[in-house]
Amino acid sequence: LAGFEPTSDSAPFFSDDSEAEGTEELDGAPGQRPDDLSPSGVSRVRSVLTVSILCYINLLNYMDRFTVAGVLPDIERYFRIDDGKSGLLQTVFICSYMFLAPFFGYLGDRYNRKLIMSVGISFWSLVTLASSYTPKEYFWALLLTRGLVGVGEASYSTIAPTIIADLYVKEKRTQMLSIFYFAIPVGSGLGYIVGSKVDYAAKDWHWALRVTPGLGLIAVVLLLLVVQEPKRGAVEARPEHHLHQTSWVADVKALSKNRSFVLSTFGFTAVAFVTGSLALWAPAFLFRAAVFTGEKSPCVQEPCDTSDSLYFGIITCVTGVLGVASGVEASRRLRKRTPRADPLVCATGLLLSAPFLYLAIVFAQASTIATYVFIFLGETFLSMNWAIVADILLYVVVPTRRSTAEAFQIVLSHLLGDAGSPYLIGVVSDSLRKTDSYLWQFRSLQLSLLLCAFVAVGGGAFFLATALFIEGDRHRAENYAPSDDEPIAVPKSGRTARVPVSSVLI
Numbered sequence: 026l027a028g029f030e031p032t033s034d035s036a037p038f039f040s041d042d043s044e045a046e047g048t049e050e051l052d053g054a055p056g057q058r059p060d061d062l063s064p065s066g067v068s069r070v071r072s073v074l075t076v077s078i079l080c081y082i083n084l085l086n087y088m089d090r091f092t093v094a095g096v097l098p099d100i101e102r103y104f105r106i107d108d109g110k111s112g113l114l115q116t117v118f119i120c121s122y123m124f125l126a127p128f129f130g131y132l133g134d135r136y137n138r139k140l141i142m143s144v145g146i147s148f149w150s151l152v153t154l155a156s157s158y159t160p161k162e163y164f165w166a167l168l169l170t171r172g173l174v175g176v177g178e179a180s181y182s183t184i185a186p187t188i189i190a191d192l193y194v195k196e197k198r199t200q201m202l203s204i205f206y207f208a209i210p211v212g213s214g215l216g217y218i219v220g221s222k223v224d225y226a227a228k229d230w231h232w233a234l235r236v237t238p239g240l241g242l243i244a245v246v247l248l249l250l251v252v253q254e255p256k257r258g259a260v261e262a263r264p265e266h267h268l269h270q271t272s273w274v275a276d277v278k279a280l281s282k283n284r285s286f287v288l289s290t291f292g293f294t295a296v297a298f299v300t301g302s303l304a305l306w307a308p309a310f311l312f313r314a315a316v317f318t319g320e321k322s323p324c325v326q327e328p329c330d331t332s333d334s335l336y337f338g339i340i341t342c343v344t345g346v347l348g349v350a351s352g353v354e355a356s357r358r359l360r361k362r363t364p365r366a367d368p369l370v371c372a373t374g375l376l377l378s379a380p381f382l383y384l385a386i387v388f389a390q391a392s393t394i395a396t397y398v399f400i401f402l403g404e405t406f407l408s409m410n411w412a413i414v415a416d417i418l419l420y421v422v423v424p425t426r427r428s429t430a431e432a433f434q435i436v437l438s439h440l441l442g443d444a445g446s447p448y449l450i451g452v453v454s455d456s457l458r459k460t461d462s463y464l465w466q467f468r469s470l471q472l473s474l475l476l477c478a479f480v481a482v483g484g485g486a487f488f489l490a491t492a493l494f495i496e497g498d499r500h501r502a503e504n505y506a507p508s509d510d511e512p513i514a515v516p517k518s519g520r521t522a523r524v525p526v527s528s529v530l531i
Contacts, residue, residue: 066256072192075252076201079185080208082146082244086178087212088219089153089237090118093171094305095220095334098312099230104164108470112451115305116444117168122175123439126183130432131273133184134425139254142181143245149177150241157234183435187427190419191255196357198419203353203412210345210408213304217338258424276426280433285368285421285498288491292371293414294438295484299382299407299477301443302450308334310470311396314389317467340401348374348408356413364499365492367413372488374409375481381406383478386471407481410488417491421498423505450474 067075093100093114101111132141156170186202193201220233227233271279280286311333315321352370359366385399422430453473458465 064256064260067192067253071251071253072255075192076189076205078244078247078252079188080205082142082181082241082248083185083205083208084212084215085237085240085244086181087209088216089149089174089241090115090178091213091216091304091338092220092233092237094308095217095338096224096230096233097305097309097334099224100167103161103230104167106164108451108454109448110164110451111309112305112448113168114171115301115447117172118175119301119439119444120175121172122179122182123436123444125176125179126432126435126439127429128432129180130183130428130430130435133187133428133432134276135270137254138184138188138428139248139252142184143248145177145180146241146245146248147177149174149181150238150245152177153234153241154238157231159231179435183428183432186415186419186431187257187424188252188255190427191257191260191424194260199353199357199412199416202415202419203349206411206415207346207349209411210348210404211342214338214340214342214345217308217334217341221332221334221338270425273429276429277433280422280426280430283421283498284494285491286418286430286434288487288494289368289371289414289417290434290437291441292368292375292484292487292491293410293434294442295375295480295487296407296410296414297438297442298446298480299378299484301446302474302477303382303404304443305447306450306470306474307400308337310386310389310467310474311337311393313463313467313470314396315393316463318390318393320393336397337400340397341404344401344404345408345411348405349411351405352409353412355409364496367417368488368491368495371410371413371417372485372492374406375485375488378403378406379478379481379485382481383475386474386478389471390467417495421495421502423502450476 097111097114100106100114104110129141129145152170152173156167156174159167159170186205189201189205190198192198219236220230223233223236224230312321315333352374355373356366356370359370363369381399381403385396385403388395388399418430418434419427450470450473453476454469457469457472459469
């Protein structure tokens, strides 16, 4: 066993897989002609299938997140809770998702990623199904199960982009990532749509939470049977050096000194804050505006009117596709003029979204049509940065640190972004409400949501700062070579020991 190096498709879970060792001989790969394989060890057809399955899972991921928001008025009435407790549903989920991301990032940089994702998605599907059977006296149980759903999603979100990064490089990688991140707005929109339509058809909001679990178990089967684990960093490793796994502490230190990574993460935090707030509260806000203006009747019995969730879901799907596609295309064209194109496009998207979101919130009581138009424009510009931010991370961070970087970006962006923003908006709304009239139910939520426009401006400033450092950080990542005092992982009597590079005979 001393010379055994597990292949990428059969790497055992509890072992340091050797895929990160850069380029390796592909001759003799069973069942495949060497000409059909890329340096990743995965054929072109299998690579496309892998990205397709990862996109499908990402779609389910975001469908599940926002199904609850699609039936929020029913949940509030069923459990008799206020805005603050409603906001906790999203906050509890994001907190567990956020705090477990570094753990799964650590595992994803060192062990078989396919198995980690399979276990996580299975757990997420089962817990989501269990949450649909919560009795009305046990709101805390719904909070608990929503928190546990975050455990499963953390195992997937930190790892999936790194698999795509190990299959493709440069323009092809950007294209595949843009397809992968189309699933965020489309899945989010489908969450609203499916939630509202299933609630309407079944006359019971619980059934809305029983759609994604079955689809999730299908995803696990596809993941195990079709997806093949690529070799880490092999598609971009240079023949003159190999990539070594460094210690977790060394990874964290390196990432903290990477200014493009840190600043773009803070910029993405603003995106998370705004999208998290709108995701939970926009349908409820639109419903309260319609009640305030007399266009709709108040919800006095279940099921409540969820048409605003349906319309908002359709807008989210359309604007997501338009935003991601226009962002990628704008970046592609601008790259011909400047290497700072990516952060500049992200900054432009956020700075343009801010005034439209502000106008959408202000015009809610005057014109429903104007409100939806401004939401459409604001969400389109807000969606421009999804794929680009992911691409920035992947090309300013070396391959063996990418899962850890993904994990820390998730932690920071959610900790300061959508982990607290739904709860914060709800608490501010409750504190501003002078009476429990329909006027103040609408007005208090309207005033609290105005915060989103100002946060978007701050996010744009962080991306402008990222543009100052992006060239240097990208150059350092592309020309990275381990230093003599940087600890690497080497096998020692069946275990893993970490020793300086200078003490290892290569």
